[in-house]
Amino acid sequence: MTRYIVRRLLQMVLTFFGATFVVYALMFANQDDPYQVLAGDRVVSDSQRAALNAQYHLDKGFFTQYWYYVKGLLTGDFGTSLTGRRIGDMLAEAWPITIKLTLLAIVISAVVAIAAGVFSAVRRGGIFDHVTLVLTLVVLAMPIVVLAPVAQLIFGVKLGWFPVTVTRDANLYQLLLPALVLGTLVVATELRVTRSSVAENLRADYVRTARAKGLSTRRVVGVHVLRNSLIPVITLIGVDLGVLMSGAIVTEGVFNIPGVGFNLFRGIRTEDGPVVVGFVSVLVIVFLVVNLIVDLLYAVLDPRIRYE
Amino acid sequence: MPGKSRWRMVAPVATIALLAAGCSGGDSQDTEALPNSISISIGEPQTLIPSGVVETYGLQVLTSLFYPLVGIDKTNKPYTMAADSITHDKSAKVWTIKLKDGFTFSNGEPVTADNYINAWNYAAFAPNAQVTSYYFDRIAGYADLQPDPATKKPPTVKKMSGLKKINNLTLQVTLDAPFIGFETVMSYASFYPLPKAAFSGDGVLNKDFNEEPIGNGPFKMTGKWQHDQKIQVTKVPDFKGTVPKVDNITWKIYQDLGAQYNDLISGNLDVDTKIPTESLGSASSDLGLRLQKSPSSAFQFIGVPTFEKDFSDPRVRRALSMAINRQEIADQIYLGTQLPATSWVSPQIDGYRANSCGDACEYNPTQAKKLYTQGGGPAEITISYNTDGGYKSYIDALCNQIKSSLGINCTSHAVPSLSELVKDLQEKKNVGLVRLAWAMDYPLMESYLGPVYTTTGSSNYSGYTNPTFDSLVKDGDEAKTPDEAIKKWQQAEDILKDDMPVIPVMFGQNVYGYSPKVDDVTMDLSQNVDIYTIDVAS
Numbered sequence: 001m002t003r004y005i006v007r008r009l010l011q012m013v014l015t016f017f018g019a020t021f022v023v024y025a026l027m028f029a030n031q032d033d034p035y036q037v038l039a040g041d042r043v044v045s046d047s048q049r050a051a052l053n054a055q056y057h058l059d060k061g062f063f064t065q066y067w068y069y070v071k072g073l074l075t076g077d078f079g080t081s082l083t084g085r086r087i088g089d090m091l092a093e094a095w096p097i098t099i100k101l102t103l104l105a106i107v108i109s110a111v112v113a114i115a116a117g118v119f120s121a122v123r124r125g126g127i128f129d130h131v132t133l134v135l136t137l138v139v140l141a142m143p144i145v146v147l148a149p150v151a152q153l154i155f156g157v158k159l160g161w162f163p164v165t166v167t168r169d170a171n172l173y174q175l176l177l178p179a180l181v182l183g184t185l186v187v188a189t190e191l192r193v194t195r196s197s198v199a200e201n202l203r204a205d206y207v208r209t210a211r212a213k214g215l216s217t218r219r220v221v222g223v224h225v226l227r228n229s230l231i232p233v234i235t236l237i238g239v240d241l242g243v244l245m246s247g248a249i250v251t252e253g254v255f256n257i258p259g260v261g262f263n264l265f266r267g268i269r270t271e272d273g274p275v276v277v278g279f280v281s282v283l284v285i286v287f288l289v290v291n292l293i294v295d296l297l298y299a300v301l302d303p304r305i306r307y308e
Numbered sequence: 309m310p311g312k313s314r315w316r317m318v319a320p321v322a323t324i325a326l327l328a329a330g331c332s333g334g335d336s337q338d339t340e341a342l343p344n345s346i347s348i349s350i351g352e353p354q355t356l357i358p359s360g361v362v363e364t365y366g367l368q369v370l371t372s373l374f375y376p377l378v379g380i381d382k383t384n385k386p387y388t389m390a391a392d393s394i395t396h397d398k399s400a401k402v403w404t405i406k407l408k409d410g411f412t413f414s415n416g417e418p419v420t421a422d423n424y425i426n427a428w429n430y431a432a433f434a435p436n437a438q439v440t441s442y443y444f445d446r447i448a449g450y451a452d453l454q455p456d457p458a459t460k461k462p463p464t465v466k467k468m469s470g471l472k473k474i475n476n477l478t479l480q481v482t483l484d485a486p487f488i489g490f491e492t493v494m495s496y497a498s499f500y501p502l503p504k505a506a507f508s509g510d511g512v513l514n515k516d517f518n519e520e521p522i523g524n525g526p527f528k529m530t531g532k533w534q535h536d537q538k539i540q541v542t543k544v545p546d547f548k549g550t551v552p553k554v555d556n557i558t559w560k561i562y563q564d565l566g567a568q569y570n571d572l573i574s575g576n577l578d579v580d581t582k583i584p585t586e587s588l589g590s591a592s593s594d595l596g597l598r599l600q601k602s603p604s605s606a607f608q609f610i611g612v613p614t615f616e617k618d619f620s621d622p623r624v625r626r627a628l629s630m631a632i633n634r635q636e637i638a639d640q641i642y643l644g645t646q647l648p649a650t651s652w653v654s655p656q657i658d659g660y661r662a663n664s665c666g667d668a669c670e671y672n673p674t675q676a677k678k679l680y681t682q683g684g685g686p687a688e689i690t691i692s693y694n695t696d697g698g699y700k701s702y703i704d705a706l707c708n709q710i711k712s713s714l715g716i717n718c719t720s721h722a723v724p725s726l727s728e729l730v731k732d733l734q735e736k737k738n739v740g741l742v743r744l745a746w747a748m749d750y751p752l753m754e755s756y757l758g759p760v761y762t763t764t765g766s767s768n769y770s771g772y773t774n775p776t777f778d779s780l781v782k783d784g785d786e787a788k789t790p791d792e793a794i795k796k797w798q799q800a801e802d803i804l805k806d807d808m809p810v811i812p813v814m815f816g817q818n819v820y821g822y823s824p825k826v827d828d829v830t831m832d833l834s835q836n837v838d839i840y841t842i843d844v845a846s
Contacts, residue, residue, distance in 0.1 A: 047454050050462075051437035083354045084518065085535065093535060149566060157574045164570045165562075168537050256567040258536030266352075266563065 004307035027273040034271040098259035109183035117194025136188035148254040165256040186240040197229035238294035345556035358500040359431030359438040373523035374500040413503040414528035421479035423501035440498035486786040606816025615771035623683030625808035630676035631713035649812035659794035673713035690740030753797040772809030
């Protein structure tokens with residue numbers, strides 16, 4: 001087990017540097033003239049350009065720039081944004097709120113999806129099953145760029161149930177609406193997967209055996225079937241993290257949450273290479289760690305799985 | 309059952325995760341809820357160091373933290389604020405600025421002439437890369453602080469020879485050439501003083517100063533700049549200058565204009581400084597009289613590449629201008645948030661004459677067609693625009709109007725960003741006509757005429773060059789009185805009417821709204837809320 005984790009962590013280091021390289025290259029290719037983007041309508045003078053280049057090395061070639069970046073990274077320095085802020089500080093400020101938001105979205109969507117999925121699988125063909133089918137199709141068809149502002153308008157502005165925008169030190173209640181919106185991104189697929197997985201397992205031999213032993217339906221479904229059905233759902237939740245992160249770009253913009261998506265969007269718009277690379281790199285790490293946790297959870301769910 | 313115990317672990321882990329998610333960060337001191345406190349929307353400023361600020365958001369916050377030497381009144385004439393008197397010699401080359409006594413920075417330091425001299429030298433010194441450095445280029449010795457034009461070697465001189473301290477409260481500024489408008493120029497943020505506490509060494513700015521700047525203004529910051537969140541300021545006790553009516557201002561930072569507007573109508577924000585166009589339909593019913601418009605200094609125009617043979621005949625350029633129905637674009641595309649432009653300087657500037665463009669800016673398809681044929685205009689034109697600013701519908705409308713008026717083919721050409729467009733123009737690539745815009749630096753006609761149309765102008769993209777025009781602008785700079793300067797500048801503007809190097813299209817407006825909680829909300833030409841008049845509604 002420990003050896004397995006260590007091996008995975010070592011792989012992560014490689015992936016991390018690979019990812020920063022690719023993202024850096026993409027940003028480099030996209031970069032046109034970030035100084036000019038900052039200065040707006042007025043042309044940046046040559047002397048300003050020279051002074052800025054001395055600081056940011058944007059006049060250098062790709063590999064030199066990347067070398068400067070990696071050199072900083074190895075000493076724990078993410079560099080400075082083009083507006084002069086330390087990217088390390090920006091990361092530290094942005095991550096907590098995004099983690100809170102994403103965790104809440106994952107929990108909400110998982111609870112809803114698993115509960116509703118199990119119920120509709122048990123009552124296959126019933127009214128509830130049909131209603132959830134239609135609802136999931138509606139949710140799947142609705143892109144988040146529509147859903148987020150509409151939810152904000154209805155529940156925030158018109159009904160006043162939730163705050164319209166969210167601050168950095170938001171509590172659970174303030175984060176609920178954006179988390180619900182974010183959760184809709186993944187809840188539909190998770191629900192369908194749970195339903196089909198549970199439905200399939202209900203027909204399995206061990207279920208018949210358990211029933212024959214005289215176990216209550218609650219115990220059969222709640223313990224034996226559910227546990228065996230959760231493996232595909234857990235895998236999905238791990239992968240969904242990526243979907244949630246991209247959804248956060250929209251959600252955080254609409255609800256004015258100063259998190260990761262908010263910073264990424266601005267970084268891309270202002271061609272601020274180091275900021276984008278910094279945020280994406282950490283994103284990659286989070287993604288890798290979560291998927292490691294997912295893999296370890298398999299072993300918890302299914303004792304037959306062992307990691308060597 | 310070994311698996312059972314492991315399964316049980318999941319529940320507590322999930323609970324911990326939920327708790328962690330719900331756990332809120334430490335409470336920050338919140339002045340927003342206090343009486344006589346208001347909140348105003350901004351975007352994240354790039355910086356709060358006065359000499360580094362060119363965008364409206366940073367400027368807006370600085371208006372509360374600093375007190376300028378010179379203010380600009382309703383008629384756009386300069387008047388002294390932190391300065392006691394500003395005088396100049398006969399030729400307007402040597403300026404003497406006397407400061408009012410008793411002013412202090414919010415940390416208690418008295419404001420002296422040194423504070424101004426140090427701040428200005430810092431701004432002008434090229435290696436500091438301050439974006440507003442060029443504001444100081446009229447001061448004698450500015451060139452010594454720039455890299456050597458030939459060898460590109462960095463400068464060694466850190467102080468402009470034109471700045472001289474006479475005594476603690478008096479400084480003398482010598483310009484390279486006479487400039488009668490210098491008093492107005494000093495109203496800009498880059499001329500704010502910096503306290504000693506801002507510097508960690510001679511000419512070296514403290515790294516943390518940007519996070520919590522200390523100014524000489526009516527407000528001071530309560531705590532650090534909370535990036536992407538808010539900047540909170542509170543009244544300085546016993547302020548010597550004009551005292552604002554509100555006690556606390558929270559500058560709330562937004563990235564999305566829609567979120568900002570929704571916060572306004574649900575009562576979380578008091579002043580929304582920029583109502584998005586898509587909300588304008590509902591804004592008048594949401595806000596009623598609290599939806600306001602005021603002129604801004606923004607000026608949208610179409611640049612004509614005068615260096616290209618196709619457009620070298622002024623008749624062609626005038627014909628294009630007459631082919632445009634400005635009113636229609638203002639009403640249909642901008643829903644009345646912009647005004648048709650028929651001059652080359654903003655209507656609020658001293659010296660502005662309504663319709664200085666005359667017939668050439670009046671919609672007249674028949675006359676336009678006649679002129680166009682006489683001038684031998686091309687049968688096909690392109691208008692380039694940058695897609696990062698939401699100009700597509702405007703340019704498409706413009707093209708359609710030109711098509712139907714002149715009977716020629718017009719296509720719009722999208723360029724991803726403004727910087728690319730500018731680069732193409734500088735390299736004189738064949739981009740055709742171009743969408744461009746300008747906002748003034750200081751309320752003088754020169755701030756429009758100089759940079760955009762003179763041969764050496766920093767933003768002259770149409771390649772226009774006319775020695776008579778150049779010398780008239782210069783004559784205006786060196787005039788004996790402001791009125792005389794305006795006369796010269798107006799003569800220069802008249803030349804534009806005939807030459808039409810750019811086609812004026814729209815003047816911008818601030819479209820803003822406020823909550824019932826506040827009153828007397830006004831926005832100035834530079835898109836800033838006036839923090840001195842704004843009040844809490846009684």
